[in-house]
Amino acid sequence: VGVLRLKPGWVPTGRPAPITERLDEVAEVLQGGRVAVLTGAGISTESGIPDYRGANGRLRRQLPMSHDEFVTSIDGRRRYWARSHLGWRTIARAAPNDGHRAVAALRNRGHLSAVITQNVDGLHQAAGTPDVVELHGSLDWVVCLGCGERTRREELDRRLHEANAGFDAAAISVKPDGDVEIDDGAVGDFQVVDCVGCDGGVLKPDVVFFGGTVPRATVDRCYGLVDGADALLVLGSSLAVMSGLRFVRHAAKTGKPVLIINRGETRGDPYTTTRVDRPLGPALTELAARLGCPAG
Numbered sequence: 262v263g264v265l266r267l268k269p270g271w272v273p274t275g276r277p278a279p280i281t282e283r284l285d286e287v288a289e290v291l292q293g294g295r296v297a298v299l300t301g302a303g304i305s306t307e308s309g310i311p312d313y314r315g316a317n318g319r320l321r322r323q324l325p326m327s328h329d330e331f332v333t334s335i336d337g338r339r340r341y342w343a344r345s346h347l348g349w350r351t352i353a354r355a356a357p358n359d360g361h362r363a364v365a366a367l368r369n370r371g372h373l374s375a376v377i378t379q380n381v382d383g384l385h386q387a388a389g390t391p392d393v394v395e396l397h398g399s400l401d402w403v404v405c406l407g408c409g410e411r412t413r414r415e416e417l418d419r420r421l422h423e424a425n426a427g428f429d430a431a432a433i434s435v436k437p438d439g440d441v442e443i444d445d446g447a448v449g450d451f452q453v454v455d456c457v458g459c460d461g462g463v464l465k466p467d468v469v470f471f472g473g474t475v476p477r478a479t480v481d482r483c484y485g486l487v488d489g490a491d492a493l494l495v496l497g498s499s500l501a502v503m504s505g506l507r508f509v510r511h512a513a514k515t516g517k518p519v520l521i522i523n524r525g526e527t528r529g530d531p532y533t534t535t536r537v538d539r540p541l542g543p544a545l546t547e548l549a550a551r552l553g554c555p556a557g
């Protein structure tokens with residue numbers, strides 16, 4: 262199976278896909294059995310967190326932080342934490358939307374056997390979905406690369422505020438990983454803080470950056486959840502990175518239906534019979550209502 266590294270390389274091919282706006286097929290599969298769900302940034306855009314790709318499917322101007330840059334470059338970390346310090350305000354303030362609420366309703370009524378998310382924003386949990394598997398980690402936690410201790414982001418946020426009173430650059434736009442675009446000059450003399458527990462260890466958000474690896478145990482757990490389900494439903498992901506696409510391929514290979522609801526082409530289109538091309542919030546609300554479990 263090999264090491265799983267996130268790479269942001271895929272661009273849409275423009276190949277025609279079996280697109281529909283009708284939810285009949287998805288509703289039927291949900292009615293008939295237990296379905297595992299894999300969600301991506303597209304389900305959080307209605308909460309004010311833009312995804313990595315614009316309307317044309319192309320990656321936005323500034324590439325996401327890479328794992329290698331973060332662990333090897335002091336300046337890179339300083340730029341990242343300055344940006345992330347601003348982005349955290351948006352992430353911490355974001356509230357679940359209709360899509361998250363519908364997923365919670367479907368999960369709590371037993372239509373979904375598992376919810377796996379590529380998102381690090383915690384909004385599925387905030388909507389009341391239990392046992393969410395966070396494939397790429399969580400922005401709520403910070404990990405020390407020295408001693409391995411995990412601490413709350415809120416605590417780091419407090420320390421960063423103390424160390425950087427008066428720092429207030431204008432964020433151009435926030436990204437799903439809590440990073441933001443700002444002018445490089447705006448980073449100024451932003452002060453990074455280190456681990457308290459081991460006196461000086463490098464702190465990293467407990468998320469998988471591009472070029473980083475998803476923990477083996479998490480990958481295995483997700484394969485198990487897909488194996489235990491009758492079908493796989495992808496919500497709001499272009500499946501550009503292999504970490505999510507591999508579960509789609511696995512489901513297809515083992516003869517399970519793959520269903521996709523997403524605005525725009527996805528890398529998983531060849532594995533699905535139909536992709537529903539609709540905004541997630543309204544589509545999932547309709548779906549939950551049709552299954553007799555309207556979202557709160």
Ligand SMILES: [Zn+2]
Pocket residue numbers: 405406407408409410456457458459460462463
């Ligand atoms: Zn430490």
